[in-house]
Amino acid sequence: LVNGLQTEGKLTKTIGAAGSTADIAAAGAGVIELVADAFATGKYAIVVAGSDRTGTSKAAAVLAQFDSNSAMLDGKTVYEV
DSSP states (O other), X not given: OHHHHHHTTOOSSOXXXXXXXXXXXXXXXXXXXXXXXXXXXXXXXXEEEESSHHHHHHHHHHHHTHHHXXXXXXXXXXXXX
């Protein structure tokens, strides 16, 4: 699903394997992104992904602790970890 959103150009940050030219490509890098009109008009998706499993895990941990991290996520549609 994330690859489809990326292919359609709906992601602000491109995600790729470590060493690629993608925006999120450093080893251990991750991103959380709120995507408007992801699969249908008026429908949103939250993408939690990384350049590798460590990056995805770090992004998921930030989202899993939303209450603790709400101040740093407030008002952002893209958050890099």
